[in-house]
Each structure stands twice: as structure tokens, then as C-alpha cells.
Amino acid sequence: MEYFLNQLVNGLCQGAIYALMAIGYSVIVGVVGMVTFTYGEIMMIGAFSAYYIFQAFGNNLPLAILAAFTGSFVIGIIVYKLCYEKFFNAPRHISLLCTIGISMLIKNLAQIVFGPETKPVLDIIENRTFTIMLGSVRLDIKLLQIVVILLVIVLAGTLTLFFNKTKWGIALRAVSQNKDAAYLMGINVKRTALIGNCIGSGLGGVAGILLSIYYYSVSATMGGAYSMKAFAASVLGGLVDIRFSALGGLCIGIIENLGIAVSAATFRDVFAFGFLILVLLIRPQGFVSKKGVRV
Amino acid sequence: MEKAKDFYEKHKLIVYLILFAVSLVVPFVIEQALILRYICTIMMYATLAGSLNVINGYSGQTCLGQAGFFCIGAYTCAALTKNFGVSFWIVLPLAGILAALVGLLVSLPTLKLSGIYLSIVTLGASEIIRIIAQTWTPVTGGALGIKQIPYPNLFGLELFRPKYYYFIFLIIGVLFLFITSRVLRSRVGRAWMAIREDQVAAKSLGVETSRCKCTNFMYGAFWAGIIGAAYAPFVNYIESSQFTTDTGFNVLAMVVIGGQGTLLGPIIGSAIVTILTETLRFLENWRYVIYAIIIILMMWVRPQGLLGASDSILAGGKIRRKEKEQGGKKA
Numbered sequence: 194m195e196y197f198l199n200q201l202v203n204g205l206c207q208g209a210i211y212a213l214m215a216i217g218y219s220v221i222v223g224v225v226g227m228v229t230f231t232y233g234e235i236m237m238i239g240a241f242s243a244y245y246i247f248q249a250f251g252n253n254l255p256l257a258i259l260a261a262f263t264g265s266f267v268i269g270i271i272v273y274k275l276c277y278e279k280f281f282n283a284p285r286h287i288s289l290l291c292t293i294g295i296s297m298l299i300k301n302l303a304q305i306v307f308g309p310e311t312k313p314v315l316d317i318i319e320n321r322t323f324t325i326m327l328g329s330v331r332l333d334i335k336l337l338q339i340v341v342i343l344l345v346i347v348l349a350g351t352l353t354l355f356f357n358k359t360k361w362g363i364a365l366r367a368v369s370q371n372k373d374a375a376y377l378m379g380i381n382v383k384r385t386a387l388i389g390n391c392i393g394s395g396l397g398g399v400a401g402i403l404l405s406i407y408y409y410s411v412s413a414t415m416g417g418a419y420s421m422k423a424f425a426a427s428v429l430g431g432l433v434d435i436r437f438s439a440l441g442g443l444c445i446g447i448i449e450n451l452g453i454a455v456s457a458a459t460f461r462d463v464f465a466f467g468f469l470i471l472v473l474l475i476r477p478q479g480f481v482s483k484k485g486v487r488v
Numbered sequence: 489m490e491k492a493k494d495f496y497e498k499h500k501l502i503v504y505l506i507l508f509a510v511s512l513v514v515p516f517v518i519e520q521a522l523i524l525r526y527i528c529t530i531m532m533y534a535t536l537a538g539s540l541n542v543i544n545g546y547s548g549q550t551c552l553g554q555a556g557f558f559c560i561g562a563y564t565c566a567a568l569t570k571n572f573g574v575s576f577w578i579v580l581p582l583a584g585i586l587a588a589l590v591g592l593l594v595s596l597p598t599l600k601l602s603g604i605y606l607s608i609v610t611l612g613a614s615e616i617i618r619i620i621a622q623t624w625t626p627v628t629g630g631a632l633g634i635k636q637i638p639y640p641n642l643f644g645l646e647l648f649r650p651k652y653y654y655f656i657f658l659i660i661g662v663l664f665l666f667i668t669s670r671v672l673r674s675r676v677g678r679a680w681m682a683i684r685e686d687q688v689a690a691k692s693l694g695v696e697t698s699r700c701k702c703t704n705f706m707y708g709a710f711w712a713g714i715i716g717a718a719y720a721p722f723v724n725y726i727e728s729s730q731f732t733t734d735t736g737f738n739v740l741a742m743v744v745i746g747g748q749g750t751l752l753g754p755i756i757g758s759a760i761v762t763i764l765t766e767t768l769r770f771l772e773n774w775r776y777v778i779y780a781i782i783i784i785l786m787m788w789v790r791p792q793g794l795l796g797a798s799d800s801i802l803a804g805g806k807i808r809r810k811e812k813e814q815g816g817k818k819a
Contacts, residue, residue, distance in 0.1 A: 291783075305773050309773075473601060
């Protein structure tokens with residue numbers, strides 16, 4: 194029981210990171226209308242930007258988050274120019290394959306530039322553990338986990354405000370709902386799509402630094418597995434809905450950690466994807482009640 | 489291109505005979521085992537890419553998980569021949585059938601889905617298969633993989649030289665091409681292509697789309713399983729890291745570079761990619777950078793692939809056709 198509760202806390206924390214990844218992913222998919230396979234590499238770039246900030250300026254978390262956001266934002270522009278801008282009217286698989294190509298390009302360039310080895314990211318947040326006694330059950334919560342969860346909540350809240358209160362945010366939502374109608378309302382669809390893609394990428398970069406802090410390491414090949422998690426989480430949420438994508442991320446995080454509690458740690462991804470396939474089998478449109486967009 | 493086609497149409501028999509003679513002579517002319525191994529690798533990937541092409545190019549579903557079916561074939565062959573001493577020639581079809589069954593399982597949840605949902609399910613399935621191969625130690629050897637896979641035995645002759653594998657891959661490849669070209673001309677194959685062009689229209693004309701998609705997946709998975717089974721003794725050592733999603737993307741790149749929806753495209757694509765990655769080995773990671781740039785360039789310049797037709801639906805032909813019609817009306 195105690196073990197399961199602690200795994201639940203781990204799952205909640207990991208799920209929070211996945212939720213942030215999924216939010217960024219669904220912003221990209223919603224606004225651009227096409228999927229991306231570069232997301233893992235974007236997270237990796239974010240994590241590396243933060244790593245070099247840590248090297249240069251010490252443990253300055255806010256500055257690192259800003260750097261991660263900016264780094265991924267810039268990569269987002271490149272990805273948009275290379276993969277999406279020309280292909281809005283082309284068949285879907287063309288831009289999809291383009292993103293696969295870009296993903297390969299960034300991954301291998303990163304291995305050349307940053308080096309192939311895994312780099313440690315240590316002691317960014319003080320290693321302190323809080324213990325809560327619930328009756329006879331002992332619950333351990335790390336300071337790191339609290340910081341991660343709080344950060345994700347703050348970011349998600351800011352994003353919700355941005356989407357509902359600002360002009361740009363409303364334009365982004367309009368483009369995400371219907372490109373033609375948005376165009377008729379005088380919105381510059383291509384520029385809005387570019388901004389949306391970059392904001393999604395920036396969030397991915399922040400998720401990347403959270404991952405590197407959570408696992409105490411960063412490497413050029415870290416992206417692959419997580420990009421598929423982000424993908425799976427936002428598919429669970431119906432691909433374009435931000436709130437449900439966040440819920441999907443939390444679910445995948447919790448299910449993974451409860452799953453490895455009853456089996457072995459190597460089965461982590463099996464639980465994530467098994468759950469995804471099961472959900473798609475029962476509810477192909479994800480959690481969302483109305484029919485999700487066909488992407 | 490046109491001339492070559494005309495020549496082929498006129499002298500079909502001669503072309504086939506020449507190709508047959510050349511393919512028979514090749515392993516005896518080329519002495520270096522290394523080059524022969526490269527040729528074997530090209531033929532192997534050509535068949536694997538061809539099997540993916542049946543799914544992606546002919547029925548228009550974006551499957552990203554061919555590495556998983558390939559993995560099943562390879563592990564079936566390795567585990568059965570090594571642990572139980574089953575003959576390679578029995579395992580070969582068995583691996584194909586097993587992969588086809590898994591293909592059926594994968595295709596079931598994808599029936600309701602299309603586009604990106606289908607891609608993610610196939611990708612996830614391929615990853616699940618790889619993780620199972622990595623963790624199911626008693627059968628698959630776990631992370632260490634399976635070493636010293638027994639060579640196939642043909643009437644007491646142990647097949648271990650690249651020369652022999654050349655013929656194994658050649659026979660499998662030719663069989664694949666022949667059977668696939670027949671299937672594509674049959675009712676089933678035409679139904680696949682109808683689904684690719686317009687699923688709703690196909691359904692309204694009485695094509696059972698869900699069953700056709702199932703058979704399509706199974707057919708593609710079947711050949712991937714068979715080529716996987718032949719791959720295992722060829723490399724003599726398999727481990728789960730040979731079947732990552734990157735392998736799947738690699739095979740996909742071959743199909744795309746060669747041309748989706750053409751029988752010869754995957755062969756050309758496989759040759760280009762394999763020669764490129766093998767000859768540029770000295771460049772280490774840079775060769776993947778070059779490779780990635782080629783994929784992106786290909787999508788920008790010739791999205792239908794080297795051999796694809798420019799009015800193919802895979803190149804955005806439908807949209808272009810519409811634009812033309814609209815333009816014509818205005819004029």
C-alpha cells in the first residue's frame with residue numbers, strides 16, 4: 194500500500210511533465226493542423242540550452258527556463274519554415290516525412306555538436322525529502338517533485354490566460370478551430386500558425402529541462418522515447434484540446450508508474466502504449482466527447 | 489524513361505532473360521565477400537521496403553511500424569532454430585504467418601482510425617514488440633540478444649557464405665515481386681488502390697474497406713516477417729536494438745525516396761540508401777545528416793519519389809488536378 198501510494202506520487206510528478214509535453218504538442222497540432230515528429234528533438238534542444246546555462250551561470254533555474262524556451266522557440270521557426278509552410282495544401286504524409294527528416298538532422302547534428310555522451314545535471318534543486326504520515330502510511334515527497342508540479346501548474350495557468358485573454362491567444366484558437374473562417378476574419382493564418390508552432394515548441398523545451406532535472410541527465414538521444422509519450426498523451430486528449438491533453442499526460446504518467454510497480458521497470462513503455470491502444474480501441478476520438486479533428 | 493518503357497513492353501521476354509542471367513552470374517563474378525554482403529543487404533531492404541510499400545503506397549495508410557513485424561520474423565527464426573532445432577525452411581513461412589497474425593491484431597484497432605491515429609498505433613505497436621523482445625529473456629535472450637543463430641541447411645549443405653544468402657534473398661525478392669504484382673492486379677489489389685484514392689467512394693462502390701485494410705496489413709506484415717526470418721541467420725546475431733523505430737523510419741525513407749506506390753521504387757530506394765550509408769561510413773554521424781537532408785530535399789522537390797508519377801495522389805495530385813480544373817473554368 195505504502196509502495197503504491199509513493200508510486201502514485203511519482204506518477205503524478207512524471208504525469209505533470211508529460212502533461213506539459215502534451216500541452217505543447219497539442220498546441221502545435223491544433224494550430225498548424227499537422228503532426229510533428231521533431232518534438233523529442235525540440236525537447237532535447239531545450240534541455241541542452243538549459244544545461245549550458247547551468248554550466249555558465251550556476252544553478253539559475255528561471256534563466257535556464259527562459260533559455261530553454263528561447264532555444265526551442267528558434268528551432269520551432271526552422272521546423273515551421275522547412276516542414277509546414279509549403280505543405281499546407283499537400284497530402285499529410287509529406288510534412289510528416291519532412292519532420293522525420295528534420296528530427297534525424299537535429300539529432301545527429303546534436304550528437305556532433307554536443308557530443309554523444311550523457312551529461313549529468315546535478316543538484317539544480319536541493320535534495321530534500323518531506324515525509325507525510327497518513328495514519329500508518331509513510332509518504333515521501335521530494336522537493337524536486339513539488340517544484341516540478343508547481344511549475345507545470347503555473348505554466349499551464351499562464352497559457353490558459355494567454356489563450357483566453359490576449360488577442361494573439363484568441364487568434365491562435367480561431368486558427369485551430371477553422372483555418373478558412375479565421376482567414377475570412379482577417380487573421381494572418383500563416384503567421385499565427387508560425388507563432389503557435391513556436392509557442393508549442395517553447396513549452397516542449399521547458400518540458401525538456403524538467404525531464405533533465407528529474408532524471409539528473411541530458412543526452413542528444415533523449416528525445417525519441419519522450420516524443421512518443423507526448424504524442425500518445427495528446428492523442429488520448431483528442432490531439433487538439435489542451436485541457437484533455439494535460440489529463441492524458443497525467444493518466445499516462447500515473448499508469449506507467451503503477452504499472453511498473455506491479456511488474457518490472459523495463460515495461461514502462463509497454464504500459465504507456467498499451468493503455469493508448471486500449472483507449473483508441475474503445476474511444477477513437479480520445480477523451481473528448483465530440484468528434485476530434487481529423488488530422 | 490519513355491523509351492525504356494517502350495523497349496520493355498516490346499521485348500519483355502528478352503529483358504527477363506537478361507535480368508535472370510545477370511542475377512545468376514553476379515555472385516560468381518564478384519569475388520569480394522564484403523561487396524556481396526552489401527548486395528544481399530540491398531536486396532533484403534528492398535523486399536522489406538516493398539512490404540511497407542504495399543501498406544503505405546498502395547492502400548494509402550501511413551504505417552510506421554514495419555520494424556516490429558521485421559523484429560517478429562527475426563526473433564521467431566532465431567528462437568525456433570536455435571532452441572528447438574527446427575529447420576530454417578519450415579520456420580520461414582511460419583515467421584511470415586506469425587507476423588501476419590500480429591499484423592491482424594495491430595490492424596484491428598486501426599480500422600476505425602485513419603491518418604495520424606493509425607500512424608501512432610503502428611508506431612506504438614512496433615515499440616511494444618521491441619520491448620517484449622528486450623525483456624522476455626528465456627526466449628529472446630533479453631538485452632544480450634541471440635548469438636550464433638544456426639545457418640540454414642540445404643540437403644546437408646550449410647549455407648553460411650554471402651553467395652548462398654544472395655540466392656535466398658534473390659528468391660524471396662523475386663517471389664515477393666511476382667506475387668505482389670499479381671495480387672495488385674487482382675480484385676483485392678484494386679480494392680486497396682481504390683481505398684487509397686478515395687475511401688468513401690470505394691465504400692459506396694461496394695468495397696469492404698475494413699476487411700481490405702486488414703488483409704493489406706496482414707499481407708505487408710507477412711513479407712516483413714519472412715524477410716526478418718531470412719535476416720536472422722544472415723547477420724547471425726540479433727538483439728532488440730536492431731529493431732528500433734529508427735529502423736522503421738529508415739525503411740520508410742527507402743520507400744519514399746524510391747517512390748510510393750510503385751513496384752520498383754523500393755528497390756531503387758533501398759539501393760540508394762544502403763550504398764549511401766555504407767560508402768559514407770567514414771563520415772560517422774555526418775552521413776545521417778546528409779541522409780536527412782536528402783529526405784527533406786526529396787519532399788520539397790519530388791514528393792512522389794524518384795519513380796512516382798507526378799499526378800499521383802501521393803504527390804498531391806488530387807489537389808493539383810482540382811486547381812487545374814478551377815483555373816480552367818476561370819479562363
